[in-house]
Amino acid sequence: MTGRPGRLAIIIVGGGASGVLLAAHLLRDPDADIRVTLIEKRPAFGQGLAYSTTLEDHILNVSAFGMSAYADDPEHFWRWLEDTGHAPDRNPRKVFVPRHLYADYLAGILDELRAAGAQVVPIRVYRWHPPPRNGDFDQLVAGIAEAKFDAVSFTSAPAVASVLMRATEMGIEDKVLSAFRTEVHAMCVGPVTARPLVRLGVPTSAPERMRLGALARHITDELPLLQSRTLRVAGHLLDIRGTCVLVDGAVKALSPAGMATIRALSHRPGAVVSRTDLLGALPGSGTDTHAVETAVLRLRTALGDKNIVSTVVKRGYRLAVDEGLAQAL
Ligand SMILES: Cc1cc2nc3c(=O)[nH]c(=O)nc-3n(C[C@H](O)[C@H](O)[C@H](O)COP(=O)(O)OP(=O)(O)OC[C@H]3O[C@@H](n4cnc5c(N)ncnc54)[C@H](O)[C@@H]3O)c2cc1C
Helix, strand or coil, X not given: CECCCCCEEEEEECCCHHHHHHHHHHHCCCCCCEEEEEECCCCCCCCCCCCCCCCCCXXXXXXXXXXXXXXXXXXXXHHHHHHCCCCCCCCHHHCCCEHHHHHHHHHHHHHHHHHCCCECCCXXXXXXXXXXXXXXXXXXXXXXXXXXXXXXXXXXXHHHXXXXXXXXXXXCHHHHHHHHHCCCEEEECCHHHHHHHHHCCCCEECXXXXXXXXXXXXXXXXXXXXXXXXXXXXXXXXXXXXXXXXXXXXXXXXXXXXXXHHHHHHCCCCCCECHHHHHXXXXXXXXXXXXXXXXXXXXXXXXXXXXXXXXXCCCEEEECECXXXXXXX
């Protein structure tokens, strides 16, 4: 429930007896320059623990005369009982009515506020559901395992837990953690979000201020520094990013096998990488090193200069790094 717009904004969490009474007192003065938001998780305001019972035998332990919402108007509750036909013909000080009537009374107070201009806005409080299986979320988790992304941003610890739980269900938790420890950067909004990853030995980074805007800036500032690797190879400037490679500034889109191959080759620029090691780096779990030859062939074509990846006879492949320049870049 939201009171009329005002300069001072107050949020009351819990729309039981205390919450409703506090809202009523705050909004009682029609000239109060105040906006009150009352948040309640039950479907009805005013019931709370004490007044949600529907049993007639569950009566108030204070007489009707002592239960007014307003101390300066002790008969307020009693008048409501009379107006609604619930007041027995007895001394109000000796009347103890069922508790559910008090919930109705409190709800009636909110009705009075509504009549005076307050609005009721139902708000759905957070709900956590696991994302559907085999959908976009699973593709995201599989993509992390294959190091298809430069970074993944997390804005809550449950989101981290959700990714890790789904990775476990998919049987790829080890690959996901390994990707987070190496090529995929986990960028978290703050330390609480990062904690489940930190506990698992995953390096994370976060902005100084725990705000979404600051996280976005952090990603755009840090990621290029963390992720990109620039090498001088066969007379070209090779810029290796998370999902593509730039050759002399021109973007070359590579297949996952091509990206995996060039990443493995650039791990130690210029060093020979065996076919077996390259096979291990390729997506999937193939055992035939012909897959490596095919991947290298396609990689060379995609890069546009076959000399960028050299064959080292009987040993494997290497990037044709221009000696002396690799360290300088
Ligand atoms: C059995 C019983 C009988 C009582 N009888 C009397 C009596 O006769 N007379 C008397 O003066 N006092 C009585 N009391 C005391 C009375 O309950 C309290 O004075 C009063 O109800 C306390 O109000 P409250 O708002 O703090 O708690 P509640 O009335 O329980 O309200 C708390 C509200 O917060 C909501 N909430 C909790 N967490 C969240 C969340 N995360 N987000 C949104 N909403 C949330 C709950 O759903 C609930 O509606 C009785 C108490 C009990 C338990």
